[in-house]
Amino acid sequence: xxxxxxxxxxxxxxMAAAAAMILxxxxxxxxxxxxxxxxxxxxxxxCRFCGTGCGVLLGAKDGKIVAMQAxxxxxxxxxxxxxxxxxxxLILYGQDRLTVPQKRVDGKLVPISWEEAIAIIRDRISxxxxxxxxxxxxxxxxxxxxxxxxxxKGGLGHNHIDPNARLCMASAAAGFNATYGxxxxxxxxxxxxxxxVLIDWGNNPAEMHPVLFSRxxxxxxxxxxxxxxxxxxxxxxxxxxxxxxxxFKPNSDLAIANGIAHLLVKAGFLDKxxxxxxxxxRQRVAEYAPxxxxxxxxxxxxxxxxxxxxxxxxxxxxVKNLExxxxxxxxxxxxxxxSLIRLMAxxxxxxxxxxxxxxxxxxxxHTRGTAMNSLLxxxxxxxxxxxxxxxxxxxxxxxxxxxxxxxxxxxxxxLLPGHLPVLNPHYREVTEDLWHLPKGRISDKIGxxxxxxxxxxxxxxxxxxxxxxQVTNPGQTLPHQNKLFLAKKDxxxxxxxxxxxxxxxxxxxxxxxxxxxxxxxxxxxxxxAERKQQQWFKMVEPPGQARPDAWQVLAVAKAMFDxxxxxxxxxxxxxxxxxxxxxxxxSLIPAWDFAHYYDVNVDExxxxxxxxxxxIKHKDLAPYAVYAKxxxxxxxxxxxxxxxxxxxxWRFVEGKDPYVKPGTGLQFYHSNTKDDKAxxxxxxxxxxxxxxxxxxPFWLCTGRVLEHWHSGTMTMRVPPLQxxxxxxxIEIHPDDAAAMNVRSGDKVIVESRxxxxxxPAWIKGRGQPxxxxxxxxxxxxxxxxxxxxxxxxxxFSKQPDFKKCAxxxxxx
Amino acid sequence: MSISSLVIDAATDEHGRQALASIAAxxxxxxxxxxxxxxxxxxxxxxxxxxxxxxAWLSDLPGxxxxxxxxxxxxxxxxxxxxxxxxx
Numbered sequence: 091x092x093x094x095x096x097x098x099x100x101x102x103x104x105m106a107a108a109a110a111m112i113l114x115x116x117x118x119x120x121x122x123x124x125x126x127x128x129x130x131x132x133x134x135x136x137c138r139f140c141g142t143g144c145g146v147l148l149g150a151k152d153g154k155i156v157a158m159q160a161x162x163x164x165x166x167x168x169x170x171x172x173x174x175x176x177x178x179x180l181i182l183y184g185q186d187r188l189t190v191p192q193k194r195v196d197g198k199l200v201p202i203s204w205e206e207a208i209a210i211i212r213d214r215i216s217x218x219x220x221x222x223x224x225x226x227x228x229x230x231x232x233x234x235x236x237x238x239x240x241x242x243k244g245g246l247g248h249n250h251i252d253p254n255a256r257l258c259m260a261s262a263a264a265g266f267n268a269t270y271g272x273x274x275x276x277x278x279x280x281x282x283x284x285x286x287v288l289i290d291w292g293n294n295p296a297e298m299h300p301v302l303f304s305r306x307x308x309x310x311x312x313x314x315x316x317x318x319x320x321x322x323x324x325x326x327x328x329x330x331x332x333x334x335x336x337x338f339k340p341n342s343d344l345a346i347a348n349g350i351a352h353l354l355v356k357a358g359f360l361d362k363x364x365x366x367x368x369x370x371x372r373q374r375v376a377e378y379a380p381x382x383x384x385x386x387x388x389x390x391x392x393x394x395x396x397x398x399x400x401x402x403x404x405x406x407x408x409v410k411n412l413e414x415x416x417x418x419x420x421x422x423x424x425x426x427x428x429s430l431i432r433l434m435a436x437x438x439x440x441x442x443x444x445x446x447x448x449x450x451x452x453x454x455x456h457t458r459g460t461a462m463n464s465l466l467x468x469x470x471x472x473x474x475x476x477x478x479x480x481x482x483x484x485x486x487x488x489x490x491x492x493x494x495x496x497x498x499x500x501x502x503x504x505l506l507p508g509h510l511p512v513l514n515p516h517y518r519e520v521t522e523d524l525w526h527l528p529k530g531r532i533s534d535k536i537g538x539x540x541x542x543x544x545x546x547x548x549x550x551x552x553x554x555x556x557x558x559x560q561v562t563n564p565g566q567t568l569p570h571q572n573k574l575f576l577a578k579k580d581x582x583x584x585x586x587x588x589x590x591x592x593x594x595x596x597x598x599x600x601x602x603x604x605x606x607x608x609x610x611x612x613x614x615x616x617x618x619a620e621r622k623q624q625q626w627f628k629m630v631e632p633p634g635q636a637r638p639d640a641w642q643v644l645a646v647a648k649a650m651f652d653x654x655x656x657x658x659x660x661x662x663x664x665x666x667x668x669x670x671x672x673x674x675x676x677s678l679i680p681a682w683d684f685a686h687y688y689d690v691n692v693d694e695x696x697x698x699x700x701x702x703x704x705x706i707k708h709k710d711l712a713p714y715a716v717y718a719k720x721x722x723x724x725x726x727x728x729x730x731x732x733x734x735x736x737x738x739x740w741r742f743v744e745g746k747d748p749y750v751k752p753g754t755g756l757q758f759y760h761s762n763t764k765d766d767k768a769x770x771x772x773x774x775x776x777x778x779x780x781x782x783x784x785x786x787p788f789w790l791c792t793g794r795v796l797e798h799w800h801s802g803t804m805t806m807r808v809p810p811l812q813x814x815x816x817x818x819x820i821e822i823h824p825d826d827a828a829a830m831n832v833r834s835g836d837k838v839i840v841e842s843r844x845x846x847x848x849x850p851a852w853i854k855g856r857g858q859p860x861x862x863x864x865x866x867x868x869x870x871x872x873x874x875x876x877x878x879x880x881x882x883x884x885x886f887s888k889q890p891d892f893k894k895c896a897x898x899x900x901x902x
Numbered sequence: 903m904s905i906s907s908l909v910i911d912a913a914t915d916e917h918g919r920q921a922l923a924s925i926a927a928x929x930x931x932x933x934x935x936x937x938x939x940x941x942x943x944x945x946x947x948x949x950x951x952x953x954x955x956x957x958a959w960l961s962d963l964p965g966x967x968x969x970x971x972x973x974x975x976x977x978x979x980x981x982x983x984x985x986x987x988x989x990x
Contacts, residue, residue: 101905103973108909112940149975307967
């Protein structure tokens with residue numbers, strides 16, 4: 091086929107694909123199998139970027155990804171994609187892919203063999219295993235996270251492994267656990283198709299989750315009535331579509347939620363039958379001062395996780411606690427008009443409405459993140475806006491497998507696979523049994539959470555001397571970079587290992603760099619924000635000597651076993667991964683030898699080893715082979731009839747959730763109080779631990795932009811995306827800019843008590859912060875705003891607050 | 903070469919009609935079948951960068967309320983190295 095013919099052919103095919111999307115009756119008959127005739131082999135995968143979990147079809151030809159299309163069979167995106175997904179195939183082809191292992195010698199990285207790299211890691215960990223930590227991410231595939239988790243918790247016998255998901259949704263997980271006794275949303279994206287009121291809580295879905303946002307906006311374009319309320323700290327692209335936009339003072343979202351609860355109580359909602367039947371009124375054990383405007387000395391470690399479940403309070407106590415939060419008082423605290431507080435309460439009180447609250451990093455990256463997440467669930471419980479399609483409180487995620495790998499596989503330092511708490515002796519025994527480990531191998535101590543891990547690593551004589559980073563970029567994404575990352579520089583007693591696909595701010599300080607295979611260069615599985623697991627097969631070869639992260643861990647584990655490291659033996663004296671990697675004749679498949687890694691589908695073997703864990707907390711997953719055929723399934727996935735696996739859209743609801751007993755209506759079967767009840771929480775509003783003052787008079791908020799994903803490692807290497815948003819900037823209110831004589835493009839120094847950064851100003855740009863505040867995105871490794879942010883974190887979730895700190899600004 | 907297919911939601915007022923006329927007159931675009939306010943569009947440009955420019959132009963066009971991608975064929979243009987990994 092010549093170029094002209096091919097071009098005409100592709101255009102015809104492209105038009106057919108678009109037409110099929112709007113003319114459903116044409117279906118696949120229009121689309122046909124035309125691309126295959128061009129030699130392109132199509133296969134399914136979830137998008138590599140955010141937690142939405144859009145289904146895509148990638149087209150490979152001559153060993154390279156050359157095309158993509160949105161997957162019409164994917165229920166998440168129904169055949170549509172955003173601008174990042176549009177370019178997802180290009181992320182594999184940046185010119186500076188890491189292709190060989192490298193060791194730092196005299197300050198420079200020099201190529202070494204894989205054998206030498208594996209031996210270095212083996213020796214480093216074996217010399218002081220208790221001082222080793224692993225730092226991964228919600229971009230680990232499920233099998234990768236599982237292998238790393240077992241390597242550390244089962245092999246090294248401690249729990250110093252944590253994902254970067256600690257930085258993005260740990261507060262959501264803590265909020266779910268505190269409220270339901272089990273993690274992850276009860277609802278799903280289908281709620282977007284049924285809601286009549288949508289409330290954004292510190293969220294910008296038009297840029298961060300555009301496909302989900304368009305799903306609702308498309309309903310409105312078709313004439314559906316959906317009232318959209320945007321509660322935000324700055325005007326965003328989402329605000330442009332909102333019926334009501336209200337700017338709230340940072341940290342005051344708790345007061346807003348309490349204001350709604352106040353009005354619901356006044357309207358008699360405590361007397362509604364569902365309140366006593368399904369819920370308990372609750373507050374935290376450790377009390378701060380009752381005056382919500384009083385500034386406390388903030389001690390993030392003061393509250394032990396055992397207090398997460400709080401204590402019962404009476405109706406009278408609950409009512410008394412809320413008395414303070416009149417709409418007018420909430421307006422005074424938050425800046426949100428009392429009339430809007432009343433409108434939200436009225437909508438929630440109306441049984442004919444279906445109110446959906448959704449949020450992402452705003453309530454999560456918050457020193458009161460667990461409390462705020464719990465309050466969001468609670469106002470839905472109190473109002474009855476729960477358990478019906480469209481009536482839900484839904485927490486979005488930022489990474490493709492934050493739920494699947496970080497939360498469900500339990501790669502957090504306080505969890506075991508299946509989201510089982512490390513502190514529970516029964517779950518430690520269950521894990522030891524499933525892993526064939528000697529009794530007592532699993533440590534009963536929670537490992538270091540992210541902030542603590544890096545603090546120990548960056549401190550001379552600290553408890554961690556070696557960290558192995560996989561699939562993430564802490565040199566850019568950790569808060570308070572001078573303290574938590576850059577302090578590692580020149581410390582001879584510290585050793586940083588980084589597995590990645592491109593050079594990053596983290597590899598810049600690494601002592602050993604390992605080239606990783608990425609995305610469809612390997613098999614994989616991700617779990618998205620609505621409990622959906624999606625699987626894909628390897629489609630193309632990785633460049634050079636790049637290899638999968640799971641292989642890297644298996645190779646080190648086997649090298650340690652061969653060297654006699656006792657932790658790498660199970661209770662039979664076999665290598666801890668041996669039983670899962672055997673052929674039917676009992677011989678071991680040498681998957682640690684890369685030449686034989688693909689002799690077996692390691693992903694499938696590890697996933698099947700993991701599956702029994704998922705049943706313990708009713709997060710049942712289907713066999714791997716089912717996911718290989720399906721376009722994603724939401725757990726719990728149960729086998730209704732032999733070979734017929736059904737997903738669950740709404741949990742805890744009779745008739746929807748297979749584990750709810752008939753006749754119960756709602757059943758919270760993992761209740762913290764063992765009585766099938768969830769909680770309605772009371773939490774006070776408290777001022778942020780650092781607020782603007784005379785010395786640092788501005789609020790700083792940080793976040794993301796549409797074109798770039800997280801630290802930009804991938805999207806900054808896609809030319810159109812890089813050109814569309816080439817560098818970071820600082821958004822300032824026009825009045826504040828005028829006071830400093832700053833115009834768009836002028837350099838501004840933003841400075842906190844922790845660090846400073848010079849950035850170009852963008853006034854009246856895409857986002858518009860209110861007077862007295864500013865915003866900087868974190869995607870640009872040359873302009874790192876995390877030099878400025880603080881590492882204060884939520885006492886329960888240990889998630890840092892990237893969303894608010896005090897800074898001063900001046901023209902450079 | 904870059905070819906991509908999109909679905910656009912156009913306003914049903916005069917702005918929407920003018921937007922469709924602008925798209926029809928632009929050689930980068932081929933306007934396909936419509937259903938209600940939704941229209942199939944194909945972008946054909948020499949490079950991915952120009953394709954993205956066209957996408958952005960469509961997104962900003964008055965009368966176009968939503969643009970979503972369905973499929974993209976990408977060319978082989980070289981990609982740049984990372985921004986500045988060794989900035990330290």
